[in-house]
Amino acid sequence: QEQVVESGGGLVQPGESLRLSCVVSGFTISAYVMRWYRQAPGKEREFVASNSYTGGFTNIARSLEGRFTIDRDNAKNAWYLQMNNLKPEDTAVYFCNAYLNPNRDFWGQGTQVTVSS
Numbered sequence: 001q002e003q004v005v006e007s008g009g010g011l012v013q014p015g016e017s018l019r020l021s022c023v024v025s026g027f028t029i030s031a032y033v034m035r036w037y038r039q040a041p042g043k044e045r046e047f048v049a050s051n052s053y054t055g056g057f058t059n060i061a062r063s064l065e066g067r068f069t070i071d072r073d074n075a076k077n078a079w080y081l082q083m084n085n086l087k088p089e090d091t092a093v094y095f096c097n098a099y100l101n102p103n104r105d106f107w108g109q110g111t112q113v114t115v116s117s
């Protein structure tokens with residue numbers, strides 16, 4: 001059974017960093033587009049970053065460029081979101097998504113990131 005699990009969230013102070021991980025089981029990610037989304041309280045889910053199946057094409061939400069990066073390790077069936085210089089407005093539940101086609105579209109349960117002093 002396919003499963004996607006995020007980890008690495010937590011409570012940090014402004015300016016600190018976090019690295020989120022997403023590990024899958026039940027399928028291999030090598031052909032999938034890997035994405036991160038987030039959803040803040042009272043707001044819609046928004047795109048954060050994506051990485052092509054080859055790892056050669058990365059897209060970061062414009063407002064997050066320079067602070068967030070995404071990378072993947074196909075051998076470990078995992079991908080990651082590195083978040084630097086975190087701000088209170090980055091507080092949200094972060095979700096990872098593995099997408100191949102509409103029938104192969106898997107989401108994790110989310111991990112909470114809270115940025116507060």
